[in-house]
Amino acid sequence: MTEPLKIVFAGTPEFAVSTLQALLASHHQVVAVYTQPDRPAGRGRKLRPSPVKALALEHDLPVEQPVNFKEAGTVTRLAAYGADLMVVVAYGLLLPRAVLETPRLGCVNVHASLLPRWRGAAPIHRAVLAGDAESGVTIMQMDVGLDTGDMLLKGTTPIGPRDTTATLHDRLATMGGKLLVEAAGLLAAGAARPEPQDDALANYAHKLSKEEGRIDWSRPAAELDRQVRAFDPFPVAYTRWRDDNLRIWTAEALPGSGEAGRVVAAGKAGIDVATGSGLLRITRLQPPGKKAMGASDFLNAHDLTDAHFD
Numbered sequence: 001m002t003e004p005l006k007i008v009f010a011g012t013p014e015f016a017v018s019t020l021q022a023l024l025a026s027h028h029q030v031v032a033v034y035t036q037p038d039r040p041a042g043r044g045r046k047l048r049p050s051p052v053k054a055l056a057l058e059h060d061l062p063v064e065q066p067v068n069f070k071e072a073g074t075v076t077r078l079a080a081y082g083a084d085l086m087v088v089v090a091y092g093l094l095l096p097r098a099v100l101e102t103p104r105l106g107c108v109n110v111h112a113s114l115l116p117r118w119r120g121a122a123p124i125h126r127a128v129l130a131g132d133a134e135s136g137v138t139i140m141q142m143d144v145g146l147d148t149g150d151m152l153l154k155g156t157t158p159i160g161p162r163d164t165t166a167t168l169h170d171r172l173a174t175m176g177g178k179l180l181v182e183a184a185g186l187l188a189a190g191a192a193r194p195e196p197q198d199d200a201l202a203n204y205a206h207k208l209s210k211e212e213g214r215i216d217w218s219r220p221a222a223e224l225d226r227q228v229r230a231f232d233p234f235p236v237a238y239t240r241w242r243d244d245n246l247r248i249w250t251a252e253a254l255p256g257s258g259e260a261g262r263v264v265a266a267g268k269a270g271i272d273v274a275t276g277s278g279l280l281r282i283t284r285l286q287p288p289g290k291k292a293m294g295a296s297d298f299l300n301a302h303d304l305t306d307a308h309f310d
Helices: 012-026 049-056 074-079 123-130 163-189 221-230 294-302
Strands: 008-012 030-035 037-042 047-048 086-088 106-112 117-122 134-141 151-158 201-205 237-241 242-254 263-267 270-274 279-286
Touching: 008 049, 008 134, 012 030, 012 049, 030 049, 047 221, 074 270, 086 237, 106 221, 117 242, 123 134, 123 163, 123 201, 134 163, 151 163, 151 221, 151 237, 221 237, 221 242, 221 279, 263 294, 270 294, 279 294
Parallel strands: 008 030, 008 086, 086 106, 117 201
Antiparallel strands: 037 047, 106 134, 134 151, 237 242, 242 279, 263 270, 270 279
């Protein structure tokens, strides 16, 4: 076993929690945790700590929450922890060169994509939306570019026909923690073999907007099926009906034809809507002001005979 590294961890959302847990269970020492400032949440808009901060406090770890690293003294404070390595997982702040060069072994990132396939903010969503056959995690040595650093380690998982962003997220989060501990061992032993990325293969994974979630019924059913799965759990795909938004949580592509957007069948199995090619069977949906429900429950209260979705 290699000598334990002193590690500063930087992360914010639930995805980062698995990696912090893996580090805490390893022989390495987490000396501090950096995370985004507490944000207002819920009806009362009370300040809520990030999932990473909550875990750090459970383990009595020092927590730092700078707004950015331009504030006076932030880099000096980071240096005072004397870290060998900084591990960054969905932190949400761009790190300037001064931060990247502070730890002895630099900064590494746990990125939820097989780089360079998807760089940027929403690699899991984009992989599902694009119909990629596989995804994975890349442990990357960070540089000043956006997800452009050398690759240290990769793990791969297939994207199944019913995978959603939610299910893939959870698998990759667990994979990321295991890979990071392995990569930390390689770095500690001086055995890491950095591999440059091929920029020609890179795509930018823009954040998904709510507007992107609107179903365009002229598109093929197979694409709409991927759209529904990519937007689960957020921001959720939707269609317009009677001047309201119907959120679509689960659906599947089927053979068939009809006028795009027209409901051609509705029953216990689901609500079949014609698309540009094939049918999309909606099996779970959410009307305004209601909880998500199965198609049969929705049909108990709504008549969709000859209905048309926009």
